[in-house]
Amino acid sequence: MTHTIIGVFDSFAQAEAAKSRLEAEGVAAANMAVHAQDAGFGASAATDTGLGTTPVPAADVTGHEHEGAMGRIEHFFKRLFGDDDRPEEAGHYQEAVRRGGALLSVEVNDESSVERVQEALYAAGAVDIDSRVAQWRGAGYAGYDRNAPAYTSDEIAAERQAFPVVQESLEVGKREVSTGGVRVYSRVTETPVSGAVTLREEHATIERRAVDRPATTADLTESSVEVRETAEQAVVAKTARVVEEVVVGKESSSRTETVNDTVRGTEVEVERVEGTDKTARLDEVGKKPL
Template sequence: MTQTIIGVFNTIQDAEVAQARLEAEGFSRSDMSVHAQDATSTTDADLTTRNVTAGTSDTGYHEGAMSRIEHFFKNLFGDNDRPEEIGHYQEAVRRGGALLAVDIVNESDSERVRDALYAAGAIDIDARVAQWRNTGYTAYDSSAPAYTADEIAAERKAFPVVQESLEVGKREVQTGGVRVYSRVTETPVSESVNLREEHASIERRAVDRPATAADLKEGFVEIRETAEQPVVAKTARVVEEVVVGKEASNRTETITDTVRGTEVEVERTTGVEGTADVPPVKKTPL
């Protein structure tokens, strides 16, 4: 089942940009049509663009353009039970806007088409109608003349609605650090050690016995004396390690600030019967 999605744009140029965007995403140009007062449908083989001179009107051309749009909606909805918003679409064209109609077969493509239309600048028709109602609009009148360029510019005079937003980012700053040095130290120490010494001892004792042949032999005995001396050796051992690194922690900080914005208020004023804003007439004496 074919479904038609319609986007409303301020100008035909905006509608054509959206059309090109959809074509780039794979949608066929033959399934799209642009409807506006100053151009024929883009489904025509020979597309022509016609700009209406500011401050002038072309009733015949307006009737032709609006009749084509009327014929377009008649093909979609018929003559009876036409939704009220169809008149709003026609009113948008009367006020200088443009319509882009896209025919799709797959329901899954509808979201893509809507996203592309809004991304290209499609307006919210309900919000636009609400603005029109503040100036007296009730419903589309097919006999009403098309807006001139000056009227279109006056209606679309923009009052910007500004809203500041608070953007909080992060930056890294150096808050200090740790510097670790390694150096050689000298510490006096003392140790006790027992040393052994051996000395020769001579002892003479009185003896009274007969001498033997062994006693008459010559000989000698040598006794060596010894002494221990301290020997010093040093052995280095690792008894501790200092590991240098970083550890991270997170904290939450609440930033409080004030953002500014503007609001646009629309107030409807009432007229006074019997008065009108008429420019003064210069009289020339006879």
């Protein structure tokens, strides 16, 4: 069964842009049509309006080329629902066109494509028709009137005048900054030191003492004796030992900081202004109205 999904857009240009987007996603251009005050009529075979899918036989559109934009759209919905069983929602779509909007109808041939096309229409900027109707009702809209004239450009601009509601948000992030560091140098130093050592010396001694005894043969022989003298000297030797290591590294820590600031925003207030009674009155002598 063929289904037709209808998207409501605020302008003909937006509907055309959505049509081009769907065409780029693989939807055939022959299966899409834009209905607006400045667009031609496009035929459809069935429609999805939230009330279910209703198959409708094809109809001859000959003779409707000169009915005007609203007449063509009227005929479009007549083909879909007939004259007797047309839901109120169909009138809401026509009212959207009367107020300067545009409809994009997309034909699909399988159930699996319906949701995909609906999501694509919303992504392209289709409006929520129920929310839009609620706004209209707040301004006195009671239902589509086929005899009501189409909105002028000034009326369209006045109805769509928007007041932006701005709200700032606080985004707290973080960045890394340099807070200093350490630099380690290694160099050779010289420090005077002193140490005490006991040195021993040996010296030859000569002692002469007087004696009186008879000489013997041994006393009359030649002999010699050598005595070596020694002395200790201080000897300096140095050894190097590692007595400490300086390890250079980094360690990390974290802390939580609360950032206080002020965000700005705007609020839009809606105030209802009462009407003024301008009924003319006559003075006491029957003169023209004051």
